[in-house]
Structures are given as structure tokens and as C-alpha cells.
Amino acid sequence: MSERVAIIGVGWVGYRPSTPEVSYKELTYEAAVKAYADAGVNPRRDVDSFITVAEDFIEGTSIFDEYVPDQLGAVLKPVHTIGGDGLHGLATAHMLIRTGQSEIVVVEGHSKASNVVTLPEVTAYAQDPIINRPLGLNTDFIAGMEMNRYLFETGTTLEQCAAVLVKNRRNALRNPLAPYGADLTLDEVLAGPPLAWPLGRYEAAKHADGAIVIVLASEERARSLCDKPVWVIGVGWCNGAPSLESRVWGDVPYIQKAADMAYRQAGIRQPHLAIDFAELDDTYAYKELQHMEALGFCRPGEAGMLIEEGATEPDGEMPVNVSGGSLGMGNLLDANGLARALEVVLQLRGEAGQRQLDEVEVGLAQSWRGVPTTSGAVAILSN
Amino acid sequence: MGMRKVAVVGAGMTKFMRRAQETGKELSWQAARMALASCEMTLDDIQAVCLGTAPDAFDSIHLKGEYLSDGAGAWGKPYMRSYVGGGTGVFAPIQGWYHVASGLFDAVLVVCEEKMSSFYPHAQGAFLTIFDHTTERPLKPNLLWIFAMEMNRYMQTYGISKEDIAHVAVKNKRNAADHPCALLGNPDITVEDVLNSELLAWPVNRLDVSPVSDGAVALVMVAEHVAKRVTDKPVWIQGVGWSLDTAYWTNRDLAYPRYVEYAARMAYEMAGIKEPRKEINIVEPYDPFDYKECHHLEGLLLADRGQAPQLAIDGVSLRDGDMPVCPSGGLLGVGNPIAAAGLMKVAEIFWQLRGEAGARQVPGQPKRGLAQAWGDLMQVGTVVIMGTNP
Amino acid sequence: MTSKIKVFPGTPLREVDFKEGKILYRHDEMNGQYAWDTGIGIGSYLAALKEGVLLGSYCRSCRRTVVPPRTVCEWCFRPMNSYIPLKDTGTVNTFSLCYITWDLKRIKEPEISAVIEIDGASPLHGIMHKLGEVDPEDVHIGMRVQAVWKPADEREGAITDILYFKPIKEG
Numbered sequence: 044m045s046e047r048v049a050i051i052g053v054g055w056v057g058y059r060p061s062t063p064e065v066s067y068k069e070l071t072y073e074a075a076v077k078a079y080a081d082a083g084v085n086p087r088r089d090v091d092s093f094i095t096v097a098e099d100f101i102e103g104t105s106i107f108d109e110y111v112p113d114q115l116g117a118v119l120k121p122v123h124t125i126g127g128d129g130l131h132g133l134a135t136a137h138m139l140i141r142t143g144q145s146e147i148v149v150v151e152g153h154s155k156a157s158n159v160v161t162l163p164e165v166t167a168y169a170q171d172p173i174i175n176r177p178l179g180l181n182t183d184f185i186a187g188m189e190m191n192r193y194l195f196e197t198g199t200t201l202e203q204c205a206a207v208l209v210k211n212r213r214n215a216l217r218n219p220l221a222p223y224g225a226d227l228t229l230d231e232v233l234a235g236p237p238l239a240w241p242l243g244r245y246e247a248a249k250h251a252d253g254a255i256v257i258v259l260a261s262e263e264r265a266r267s268l269c270d271k272p273v274w275v276i277g278v279g280w281c282n283g284a285p286s287l288e289s290r291v292w293g294d295v296p297y298i299q300k301a302a303d304m305a306y307r308q309a310g311i312r313q314p315h316l317a318i319d320f321a322e323l324d325d326t327y328a329y330k331e332l333q334h335m336e337a338l339g340f341c342r343p344g345e346a347g348m349l350i351e352e353g354a355t356e357p358d359g360e361m362p363v364n365v366s367g368g369s370l371g372m373g374n375l376l377d378a379n380g381l382a383r384a385l386e387v388v389l390q391l392r393g394e395a396g397q398r399q400l401d402e403v404e405v406g407l408a409q410s411w412r413g414v415p416t417t418s419g420a421v422a423i424l425s426n
Numbered sequence: 427m428g429m430r431k432v433a434v435v436g437a438g439m440t441k442f443m444r445r446a447q448e449t450g451k452e453l454s455w456q457a458a459r460m461a462l463a464s465c466e467m468t469l470d471d472i473q474a475v476c477l478g479t480a481p482d483a484f485d486s487i488h489l490k491g492e493y494l495s496d497g498a499g500a501w502g503k504p505y506m507r508s509y510v511g512g513g514t515g516v517f518a519p520i521q522g523w524y525h526v527a528s529g530l531f532d533a534v535l536v537v538c539e540e541k542m543s544s545f546y547p548h549a550q551g552a553f554l555t556i557f558d559h560t561t562e563r564p565l566k567p568n569l570l571w572i573f574a575m576e577m578n579r580y581m582q583t584y585g586i587s588k589e590d591i592a593h594v595a596v597k598n599k600r601n602a603a604d605h606p607c608a609l610l611g612n613p614d615i616t617v618e619d620v621l622n623s624e625l626l627a628w629p630v631n632r633l634d635v636s637p638v639s640d641g642a643v644a645l646v647m648v649a650e651h652v653a654k655r656v657t658d659k660p661v662w663i664q665g666v667g668w669s670l671d672t673a674y675w676t677n678r679d680l681a682y683p684r685y686v687e688y689a690a691r692m693a694y695e696m697a698g699i700k701e702p703r704k705e706i707n708i709v710e711p712y713d714p715f716d717y718k719e720c721h722h723l724e725g726l727l728l729a730d731r732g733q734a735p736q737l738a739i740d741g742v743s744l745r746d747g748d749m750p751v752c753p754s755g756g757l758l759g760v761g762n763p764i765a766a767a768g769l770m771k772v773a774e775i776f777w778q779l780r781g782e783a784g785a786r787q788v789p790g791q792p793k794r795g796l797a798q799a800w801g802d803l804m805q806v807g808t809v810v811i812m813g814t815n816p
Numbered sequence: 817m818t819s820k821i822k823v824f825p826g827t828p829l830r831e832v833d834f835k836e837g838k839i840l841y842r843h844d845e846m847n848g849q850y851a852w853d854t855g856i857g858i859g860s861y862l863a864a865l866k867e868g869v870l871l872g873s874y875c876r877s878c879r880r881t882v883v884p885p886r887t888v889c890e891w892c893f894r895p896m897n898s899y900i901p902l903k904d905t906g907t908v909n910t911f912s913l914c915y916i917t918w919d920l921k922r923i924k925e926p927e928i929s930a931v932i933e934i935d936g937a938s939p940l941h942g943i944m945h946k947l948g949e950v951d952p953e954d955v956h957i958g959m960r961v962q963a964v965w966k967p968a969d970e971r972e973g974a975i976t977d978i979l980y981f982k983p984i985k986e987g
Contacts, residue, residue: 046529062853063853064853064855064856065853065855065856066852066853066854066855066856066857066858066859067852067853067855068855068857068886068887068888069855069856069857069887069888070855072887072888085893086893087891087892087893098482098488098489099481099482099483099555100482100488100489100848103555103559103848103850103852104555104556104559105481105482105483105552105553105555105556106480106481106509106511106512106556106801106802106803108509108510108511108670108802108806109511109556109673109802109803109805110558110673111670111673112670112671112672112673112890113672113673113674113886113888113890114888114890116890116893117670118670118671118672118890118891119669119670119671119672119684119685119688120669120670120688121667121668121669121670121689121692122510122668122669122670122806123508123509123510123517123521123668123670124508124509124510125506125507125508125509126489126490126491126506126507126508126509127491127506127507131506134506135506135524137528138524138525138527138528138530139524139528141527141528141529141530142429142430142523142524142527142528143429143527144429144524144527144666144696155852155853157853158850158851158852158853159848159849159850160849160850160851161847161848161849164846164847164848164849165488165846165847165848166488168486168487168488168846168848169487169488169489169492169493171493172485172486172487172842172844173842176844177842279504280504280505280506281502281503281504281505282492282495282500282501282502282503282504282505283501283502284501285451285492285493285495285496285500285501286496289496296502297502300502301504304504308530412489412492415492416489416492417492418492418495418505439824440824440825440826441824441825441826441828442826443826443827443828443829444828445828445829445830446826446827446828446829447827447828447829447839448825448826448827453826456825456826457825460821460825486844486846546843547919547920548919548920550916550918550919550920551918551919551920553918554918554919559850559852560852560854560858560862560975561858561861561884561943561975562944562975564974564975564976565929565944565945565946565975565976566917566918567918567929567944568914568916568917568918568927568929569918570912570914570916571912571914571927571929571944572929572944574912574913574914574929575910575911575912575929575930575931576910578910578911578912578957579909579910579931579957582910582957606821606822606824607824607826625915626914626915626916627912627913627914627915627916627926628912628913628914628915628926628952629912630912640826641826672890674882674884674886674890676909676931676941676942676943676944677882677883677940677941677942678940679940680909680910680931
């Protein structure tokens with residue numbers, strides 16, 4: 044068994060509202076070549092196992108696993124797909140390396156969201172086919188109901204949720220990867236059209252295309268290959284209630300459980316002190332606040348105050364989504380978790396350019412699989 | 427540091443049915459509950475859940491893993507769905523293995539489910555979307571095309587006849603007559619019955635193919651210290667392997683499944699097996715078509731190239747032969763709810779090695795067995811080797 | 817354990833259970849529409865098909881000509897950027913006579929699917945297509961065939977610009 048696992052290479056293409064000039068294979072190839080060069084590995088010779096995170100209905104291809112190996116240099120190698128978010132893929136690589144049977148493992152996630160012509164209809168097919176889908180509701184209604192209950196239970200305000208959007212899109216202006224940077228005011232956001240009241244349309248992240256590849260290695264290989272390994276010190280993931288009828292609406296206990304698992308591994312008892320910065324799921328603006336509370340950064344109802352105080356700004360006590368998050372970089376569907384992890388890696392290596400944070404040692408990435416799921420994951424990384 | 431040992435301690439399965447009244451969630455729950463009951467464990471003892479299920483297209487449920495979560499027992503637990511097409515059923519226990527071998531968990535539930543009957547008018551239609559969307563799908567290909575073409579190439583390369591291959595279908599459907607969950611068991615079937623069945627896509631006839639089905643299978647997999655507490659007959663995972671070939675399937679030789687060989691070599695190395703033909707007592711290769719059992723035995727290095735059909739003809743692969751192959755009845759006999767069918771093979775090895783396979787028990791107290799599945803565009807091999815010794 | 821258990825769960829249904837209304841069900845059709853970007857490799861392939869040409873690509877380090885063309889060689893992982901027009905003739909690598917359509921309708925005259933190794937590509941490198949203008953009885957592995965194209969003004973840049981492959985009269 045290899046106890047410790049490190050990220051030794053990252054590569055990405057992105058993120059853009061559409062990428063008509065390349066196929067998903069070509070998009071992924073570019074990210075893979077960059078990641079392998081960054082890690083100093085040859086996929087045909089050095090990599091023991093490959094993982095893709097993908098869902099058939101997003102790709103528009105059944106058994107999408109078929110089309111994975113060629114562009115990753117993975118032909119006739121151990122490859123498998125995880126029907127999960129990028130952080131589920133990262134956790135899988137972590138497990139494979141810890142078994143001692145694999146030393147170098149690659150995780151890939153990509154989004155060609157621009158190719159899905161009927162994305163809302165496809166998403167509706169994740170609703171229960173017998174008791175929910177016949178109602179014919181756009182799946183965003185679930186986010187609207189959840190947000191409403193969250194505001195009711197915690198006293199969080201519409202302004203505080205809108206402030207997340209203002210912060211993240213402003214952060215995105217300093218991130219060359221982010222297509223949705225903007226300098227908005229609270230009033231502009233609040234005056235925007237509704238999506239599923241109280242959720243406003245601007246508060247739902249727009250989609251983007253992109254690809255991310257991450258190379259992980261055992262401690263021994265990481266130390267021989269890499270000057271700046273970023274250690275995976277904790278991973279956790281969890282599923283919550285399986286149906287709309289059985290869930291709690293104001294809270295996300297599955298994120299709390301996923302975090303507890305990761306904190307236990309990392310030996311973290313006081314997350315707000317131990318963690319220097321975080322990249323959280325913000326596919327809907329209110330989710331960033333809800334996730335901060337579930338992760339134990341503050342008590343329920345306090346996240347809204349923290350954003351008002353500027354605590355989560357890049358120069359605050361606990362910067363959140365300094366990358367711009369999904370609101371600034373775009374919703375990459377199941378590649379979202381890898382985008383979160385990528386930003387944490389770049390920050391920990393001191394390679395985040397204009398948006399680099401000072402003196403950071405421990406960062407947290409968190410993901411959620413979107414409506415209607417109750418599935419999320421957490422990874423804690425350290426340099 | 428040594429590797430953490432992982433054991434299978436419980437298994438459960440539903441009947442394999444052409445059309446089940448139960449939903450996919452309910453089938454999953456039935457299999458999971460039976461697996462837990464078989465080793466006197468409860469869901470509270472389970473720390474994580476691994477799910478295998480094949481394309482979402484069968485029931486048009488996007489994020490099918492999320493939908494099945496409660497049936498699989500995953501509410502409030504770490505839960506992941508792994509996916510390698512038809513190879514998924516033997517991959518899910520590999521996923522269970524790395525969950526435990528990583529040291530993150532001591533007890534996991536592995537559930538594989540398939541509900542193929544939901545697709546209207548027939549599950550076959552769902553397979554159109556497995557082909558490349560730009561270069562192949564516009565030709566309206568049928569899943570039968572590619573398997574018939576692979577079978578044809580295999581027969582032509584080695585001079586094998588349809589009759590030679592039909593012996594496999596006969597053996598497996600006869601074996602399945604002893605399986606209480608089987609859909610197509612038939613103790614009296616003959617080679618002539620297979621050859622005279624309806625022609626679907628030459629050289630494939632109706633009885634060369636396994637039936638689409640609904641069903642679920644589950645396993646409980648645990649670390650060594652838990653295994654010793656819950657059972658005196660753990661079955662250990664000795665080796666795992668998997669390999670995925672190029673998606674450009676028209677750019678490679680269809681006569682030999684080299685991806686199965688790569689997966690097998692990985693598993694043999696981990697299990698310390700040097701002479702597989704001598705060291706493996708029972709084999710459950712993937713047999714959605716009868717020629718595939720032959721193809722896979724060759725890829726597993728358990729038969730010489732082009733020689734596998736002879737094993738069934740000579741009786742070597744019968745239940746009381748020297749190397750029993752598909753003593754369960756396989757997919758051809760028990761049924762083919764894709765992911766569940768693969769895991770059924772692993773469950774069969776588990777039951778056989780514990781001496782609990784009832785009328786299907788192979789003689790001679792087998793010590794080691796191998797289960798294998800295959801999938802994607804004739805492209806992926808997944809292998810699990812299990813034994814009575816760690 | 818199977819030997820100890822007499823009853824396994826699961827409730828098989830029959831077609832008549834639905835007809836008689838004993839089992840309720842819900843019918844739905846999925847509206848999943850996609851506009852896949854074809855990219856550089858396959859985009860070039862389609863553009864060439866429109867011109868009546870089968871295009872491959874060549875990997876200099878593996879000395880291999882593949883079809884359809886791609887931008888990365890899956891064996892050495894190097895970029896592949898030389899495109900090579902291939903002939904529209906080839907050899908049947910394998911075939912099937914299929915009496916069932918993709919959506920499971922029974923047909924009298926079989927659809928003949930084939931993998932055709934294309935002349936000019938490396939050995940064992942071919943594409944999947946259909947055969948036509950041939951008696952199913954006469955099809956054999958190793959048969960020489962040629963593409964039958966749609967008229968130039970009807971071609972749209974799709975694999976269906978080739979209607980099928982037909983036998984080349986030998987001798």
C-alpha cells in the first residue's frame with residue numbers, strides 16, 4: 044500500500060461557451076498532452092490506469108466508455124469510467140494508488156455542453172420517470188424550492204445570494220480561463236429575470252466546454268518525478284436522499300458527510316482554521332453559501348454574513364472561488380469537480396497568475412452533481 | 427507494505443426475467459438484502475456502495491446511478507457507479523476490491539442491476555446509440571451486425587463451423603436447467619435445435635444469443651479482519667485485471683480478443699499464476715453469444731487460438747469435465763441483464779468455491795475460479811480471480 | 817448459499833398482463849438532441865466524402881495509414897497530421913447477413929453489413945458499411961468491392977454519401 048498520493052501534473056483546455064472547431068476527442072487530447080508534459084510522463088509507458096468521468100446522455104452516446112482510450116494514450120490499458128463528478132474520479136485514482144497495484148493514474152473529465160441541443164429536456168430525464176417527470180417541470184424548479192427553504196430556515200437574504208454572483212464573476216475577470224467575467228452590481232443581479240423564484244436566471248451558471256486531465260502518483264513516484272507535488276490529504280463523497288419526496292430541502296447533509304470523511308483522513312477538526320481557501324460548487328449562487336455551512340466553515344445562516352463582510356473575497360480570511368467558480372468559468376457538468384481541483388492545485392503551486400493567493404498551504408475542492416441529485420464530493424489538497 | 431486482502435463473504439440475486447414487475451430500484455434492493463442476509467450483516471455494517479449498471483438508454487433515466495441509489499442501499503453513504511459497458515458486471519467487484527484494498531473502507535456492498543425491458547419496443551433499439559455518432563450511426567447499424575461479423579471472422583480465421591460453436595450453447599443452456607434463477611435452462615436441448623432456430627443475422631441464430639432480461643445481483647466485500655469475524659468460508663480476491671482496446675474497432679483484428687489477454691495477464695500476475703490452465707479450476711467467461719465463450723477462453727490463455735470450441739465438443743468444459751466452463755449456465759442459459767449477468771458469474775464462483783452451488787456444484791472441491799466479462803465495442807476485458815486461499 | 821435458498825425474489829410478467837390492464841405503465845419518448853462538433857479529423861473525412869473521396873491519415877512513427885482519419889495516433893500518442901486520399905475500393909474483412917433491422921423489425925432481404933479493408937490503408941484497417949448489388953449467397957470474406965456513391969449534387973458530407981459497396985467483377 045502507498046499511503047500518500049500526490050497530484051503531479053495538470054492539463055486543461057478551456058473554458059469557452061462553445062468549441063466548434065474541435066471534437067470532444069481533440070479537446071481531450073490537448074488537455075492530456077499538456078498534463079503529461081507537466082507531469083513528465085509518457086502515457087503509453089508510464090501510466091498504470093485511466094479514469095474518465097462521463098454520463099451517456101450528456102455525450103449523446105450510449106456506453107460512452109468506448110470512446111475514451113484513444114485520445115488519452117490509454118489503448119489496451121486499464122481504463123474505466125465513473126458515472127460521477129470529477130472529484131469522484133479523483134477519489135477513485137486515490138484509491139487505486141493506495142491499493143499498491145497502480146503507481147501513476149490519470150483522471151479525465153470534459154464538457155461539450157454546447158453540443159447538447161436539448162440540455163433541459165435531457166436533464167429532466169434524471170427525474171423519477173413515473174412520479175416526477177410527468178409533471179413536466181424544468182429541473183431547475185428543484186433548485187428554486189431548495190433555495191426557498193434554505194432562505195427560510197437560515198434567514199439568508201436574496202441580496203446575500205446575489206453577492207455570490209457578483210463576487211465570482213468579478214473574480215473571473217482575473218482568470219484567463221474564465222469566459223464569464225463581469226463587473227456587476229447587486230441591483231443589476233436582483234433586477235434580473237427569475238428562473239425559478241426565488242432563484243434568478245443570472246444566478247444559475249451558464250454552461251461551458253472544456254477538458255481537464257490530472258495525473259496522480261504514489262509518494263515514491265511523485266518524489267522522483269515532480270518538484271512541486273500537491274498532496275491529496277483527504278477525499279470524501281456521499282449520496283443523500285434518493286427522491287424529491289424524501290429529502291430535506293434547506294440543508295445538504297450529504298456534503299457534510301463527504302466533508303467529515305475527508306476531514307477525518309486529513310486530521311482536520313476545525314476546518315475554518317485548517318483550510319486556507321476553497322473552491323466550492325456554485326452552479327447556483329445560493330449553493331456556495333449552503334455548501335460553506337455544510338463544510339463547517341461557519342454555522343448555518345452565517346455564510347451570508349461572511350460574504351457581506353467580504354470574508355470570502357480573494358483578500359478575505361477564507362477566499363472562496365477565487366477562480367470565479369462555475370458562475371465565472373462556466374458549468375462544465377461532470378468536469379466541474381476537476382475544474383475546482385485544478386484551481387486548488389494551481390494556487391498551491393503558486394501558478395495562479397494574477398489571482399494568486401499569498402501563503403496558501405491547504406485548499407479544499409467540493410462538487411455537487413447538480414439537480415436533481417444529492418451527490419457530492421470533497422477533496423483536500425496540500426503542498 | 428503488503429497489499430490489503432479483500433474477501434467476498436455474501437451474495438444474493440433475483441431471478442433473471444424477460445420482464446420483471448419490480449423496478450430497477452426494487453430489484454437492486456432484493457439482491458442487496460439477500461446478499462447482506464446471507465452473511466448476517468446489515469446495511470449499518472456497510473461503509474460504502476459500488477454500483478454497476480449498463481447504458482442509461484435502456485430505461486431512459488439520465489444519471490441512472492443516482493436514481494438507483496436507495497435500492498442499492500446508498501442513502502447517506504459514499505456511493506459510486508463504475509462503468510465499462512458490458513464488462514461492468516465483472517468490473518463492479520473490482521471497484522469493490524479497490525475500495526477495500528485502498529484502506530478507506532472495511533465493508534462495501536457491490537450491486538449490479540439491469541432493467542432492459544423498459545425500452546420500447548425492444549432493448550435492441552437502445553444499442554443504436556453505442557455506435558460513433560458521425561461515422562457509423564447514420565448507417566442504422568444493429569448490434570447483431572457487429573457480433574455476427576466478429577463471429578464470422580473468428581470462424582473464417584480458424585476454420586470453425588457453426589455446429590462446433592453450437593455445442594457451447596447446448597452446454598450452457600443445459601447447465602442452466604439447474605439454476606433456480608435461470609430464464610432459458612433446458613436439459614434436453616440439442617445442437618440441431620440451435621442450428622435450426624430462427625436466423626437473425628448470419629451466422630447468428632436465435633439460440634446462439636442470450637436473452638435480454640431484468641435482474642440484479644449483489645455481493646458483500648470486506649477486509650480480512652471483518653471476513654474472519656463474519657464467516658469461516660471467505661472467498662478471497664486473488665487477482666483483478668481490466669483493459670480497454672481502441673474505439674476504432676474496424677482498424678483491428680476481430681478474430682482474437684487481445685484486450686481480454688491483457689486483462690487476464692494483469693490478473694494472473696497479481697494472483698501469482700504462471701500456468702493458468704493448471705491453476706484455475708472453474709471458469710465463468712462472458713457468453714452473451716456462444717462464440718464469445720470460445721473467443722474469451724482463448725483470450726484468457728485457457729485454450730489455444732481456434733481450439734476453444736473443441737473443449738465443449740470433447741466435454742472438457744462440462745460441469746464434470748477437467749475445466750468446467752460456465753457451470754452456472756452462463757448468460758446463454760441464466761439470462762443477460764447486462765451488468766447483473768457479469769456479477770452473476772462472480773457470485774457463481776463464490777458459491778462454487780464454498781461448495782454451495784447445489785445441483786450445479788462442480789465435483790472435486792475447486793480451489794480457484796475466474797470470472798470474466800467483455801463489452802463496449804468488442805473492446806473491453808474485465809477479469810476477477812477468486813480462491814479459497816488469500 | 818444458493819443451495820440453501822428455495823425461493824428467489826423477482827416477479828416475471830407476461831405480455832397479457834399489460835393488455836389486460838393488470839400492470840399499469842407509463843410511455844414516454846426521450847427528447848435528446850445533439851449537434852456534435854466533428855472536429856478536425858472527422859470534419860476532414862466528411863468534407864472529403866462530399867467530394868467523393870475516402871480520406872485516411874498517416875502516422876509517420878508507426879508507418880500506419882488509418883481510416884477514418886484522426887488527429888492523434890492511438891498507438892504512439894503523437895499527432896497525426898498528414899491526410900491521405902485512399903481508393904474507394906477494398907476487400908471484405910468480415911460480413912453478416914442481417915434479417916433484423918436496428919429496431920428489431922424482421923426483413924425478408926437481409927441487410928449486408930461488412931467491415932471493408934480500404935485499399936491504400938494499412939492491412940486490417942477498414943470501415944463499417946453495407947454491401948449491395950450482390951446475392952447474399954455470393955458474399956464471402958476476401959471479396960473485392962467498390963463504393964457506390966450518391967450523385968455529386970446529392971452528397972452532403974456524411975458516411976451515407978456512399979450508398980453501399982458492390983462487388984468488383986473479377987477477371
